[in-house]
Amino acid sequence: MEAIQGGYRRPSFFRGLNWFDWAYAAVLAAGSLYAYKLYGGYMDGYEKGILFLTAGSFIGLGWFWKPMRSLLPLVAALSLFGISQYHGELARAGQAFWLKYLFSSQSAIMWMSALFVMATAGYWLGLASRSDFVCRVSAGITWSAAAMGLIGLLVRWYESYLIGADVGHIPLSNLYEVFILFSIITALLYLYYEQYYRNRQLGAFVLPVISAAVAFLLWYTFDREAHHIQPLVPALQSYWMKIHVPANFVGYGAFSLAAMIGVAHLLVSKGILASRLPALEVLDDVMYKAIAIGFAFFTIATILGAMWAAEAWGGYWSWDPKETWALIVWLNYAAWLHMRLVKGLRGPILAWWAVVGLLVTVFAFLGVNMFLSGLHSYGTL
Amino acid sequence: MQPSRVPFYRAVYELFSSMRFAISLLTVLAIASVIGTVLKQNEPYANYIIELGPFWFKVFSILGLYDVYHAGWFLAILLFLVLSTGFCIYRQAPLMLRELKSFREHATEVSLRAFSHQAVFSPIAASASVVQRLTAYLSGQGYRFKVGGDMQTLIAAKTGSYNRLGYILTHSAIVIICIGGLVDGNIPLKVQESLGYKKIETRDVPSGQVPAISRLSPANLSFRGSVSIPEGGAADVIYLNVADGYLVQDLPFQIHLKKFRIEHYATGQPKSFESDIVITDRASNKSLEGTVSVNHPIIYRGVAIYQASFGDGGSGLTMNGWNLFSPAAKPSPYKGQVSQAFGLSNGAELYTVEVVDFKAFNVQDTGEAEPAAAKKPGFWQNTSRALSSAAAVTSSNKRLHNVGPSYQYKIRDAQGQAREYHNYMQPLNIEGRRYLVSGVRDAPNETFRYLRLPVDENDGIEGYMRLRATLFDKTQYPEIARRFAAAAMPAESAGGEALRARLAESTVKVLEMFSRGGFGSLARFIEDSVPKAEQERAAETYLKVLERSVLEAYQVSRARAGQAPAQVDERTMQFVRDSLNAINDSFFYGAPVYLQLTGFDEVMSSGLQLTRSPGKNLVYAGSVLLILGVFVMFYIRERRIWLLVKAEGAGRPGEILFAMSSNRKTLDFEKEFNMHKQNLTELLNLETAVDRSTGGLMQ
């Protein structure tokens, strides 16, 4: 009898970890300690804090979502391999074999772009042919795209230091770089829900948003040559950038995901593709989860932004257009959450609302930079 | 019968604490916020008048749209939001706390049977050991429980109750943040202003002359203003911009600016702005030295000092004034200082020169690194360029160059009319040739039109100026014309003497006309005196004569300066054509004198922003609560389980009623319900349970 009860005991979180989890944690801890030993002398207190917090959060992330335990070390290993190919010379990006075709930041990012487009096509093919196999392959391609994107960003980080020690900075400083981050984060969020809900059909809806981001990225590269690494203007030289920007993009990514699920929801509720897509309950649920996580991170990002503003501009809230639009986005989703959680609203209205929410979000993310002027200095088109 | 009346205050309370009202406020707030992002805020009022016209300017002004976020009605919305959320907390928090504590162990069988998620396990031999097994199961699943009941045993269990704290945390956070914001807003100031205790200063006077009614004492709790200090200068006040004027905020200390520095990247883009300052306390006379830079403020006695902007703090300049229309080939020297004025005369009229600004660095995209840029690269070229990141990384940076110092000034004539000028100190490369350029515009909202003065073989402007002087010197015309005629018609040609004299005569005429009004004078002359059909050919001829004779003028000017004649080649001809264009454009330059910058002694000024914002701590504290609360609300899920163990009764077997509820109906909840049902079935050694659930998620 004891045995039976024991079988129903929910194991505590730490007891549930296996050797792989601990090995993963050990590697990350050792890696960050090694980095600290090498570069600690160049960091200020905040940067040291960010280094260890990042290591800690990645360990937590890996424990919470197991595939991360493979993805992150793989990305790290390939990035380090790429970096080792430079021999300290930027010019080798266009000459050394591995760099030229795979791991220079630009090549990796182009790979990421190509893979995302392929995955989009794959998911649609899978949806059309009702083939789980094709969808599984597409998920694999999405994973590789995310990996290539991460490698691209990490190598780009290194490349920026090769241009000049004073030029080097984390690649989150302009529209080009954050679009890459957006694609990666949206893809990873999607992959998480794909696994959580054991449902691969929604890729056909989420991946197009990533492909749109990729299209913008390519246009930005070929037409505007925006892929050049630029030194940071003084306002952006702050450790806040390292946390404010990623937090924001978890928000943007999750909101985009929710909007695309909203589109699927609207189609299904009209009977379109209903036999191929998950039930409305599931769509409702994913939409809520995505908006919840997006809202949580967007809250953090906005607060971090306010703290940064307090340090850079002399006031935590200046009603700068970007700030104001962030508030509008935030209020919009706060209202959405109230309607769902307090009023118990479900169904097409919330789906429409999530779709419109994306328009508001896109305006806050892009429109403000294009149409309104303000203190936010990065990313004029 | 009288309907029972709700008292007014009660109705207001009901309205304010209702969620519909709160959602409406959120929506109104969002829409109102948009206005301020579309209409530029806090611009000088003159700009709004130009943009909107007097009528709409007035309307917008009454609505407070030039500073929406501080307009009374906007603050009122915020206040309503605070009240609404406050009332909501007041109303909900006790309920939430009760929920947090309670196990709801008094739930009745009837109420449990009304649950949407429930199941019945039967038959069961109800006993203490069953209850014990069930409670062990529940605690194994992380639930806390209470066992009670008199007739039958009710196990009431719950987990994740702290979810309810989330509501209290987030909503009080909103209230706290808004209060913090209102503390730092200018409400006290607005009140004082509307009561007439404070008055906005609109005159442009030294801070010392601003009367007390427009000054704020150092004890002022909260302010945000700025001041610009020249190197070597000091300030003990800052200016708060309000509507179309300002208020002076006295500081409890003095800031002395020792040095302002800009550092640049190799590409010329700015890397850092830094001010070395000394803060001297007024009370204790103690001093503190430090450096303020972007993202690195200094905080002194609760006042944060930020690097906000920079400018010129009164650089000393030396200039050469070239009279553009006189036969003099020598310039007169001038001395000036940024933000100061000096007098200037062209011999006939008096002008004032007001020096507006000076910049030692001008980084421009000169487009030089890629001469092929004119041809749009093909797709493959483009692709390979985008792929090889290393090359790409630098190519666009290479085009950025520092083109050296420039300065800006206004020339005002005796009638008070002013034009603005923008001169570069060094020649710029334009279309492969080099010019000293000077921009002119009639009004601040226009773009500069640039006069290009070609430089000579020594990269100086002297060659052009000598040529210009010669062309405005009528006594030189016969000699120029003679040389031209001689060159055009060699001595031995037929009809010689007379023709040559006629040619020389018309050359003098052409030169005279050109020196009177440029190409325009020539064109008018041709229009008036040549039949229409031949005008084009005549123009060509005249131009050729002009060009050739100006070449001779150039040689004359060189000879007078003791220089060897210039070689007659394409370069010299280009110089002659450029000079002709420059002289022609001088007629539209609007000033009689070109002020060439020859030297400078740079003095920078630093724009500092100073704030005291005691509300910040409240805002930050509220923010922490908000983040905590949001995560608690989303990720601590409250669930309750009831297990009603009923001993067997008259004619029916013992059974267990299993009911489950949550304040969040999600798929996870559905899954968990099914899992518990399954587990309990197994635990009780039953085949199946009878699911009495009435509905799924959509309830």
Ligand code: HEM
């Ligand atoms: C600035 C105003 C407000 C903001 C930003 C705000 C924000 C939020 C957020 C983020 C949630 C979390 C959603 C969730 O439960 O996961 C929430 C829940 C809630 N809000 Fe508000 N809220 C505001 C005002 C109000 C007001 C005035 C009321 C009063 C009627 C209210 C009532 C509620 C209730 C009852 C919940 C659900 C709590 C629960 O069931 O656990 N909110 N609010």
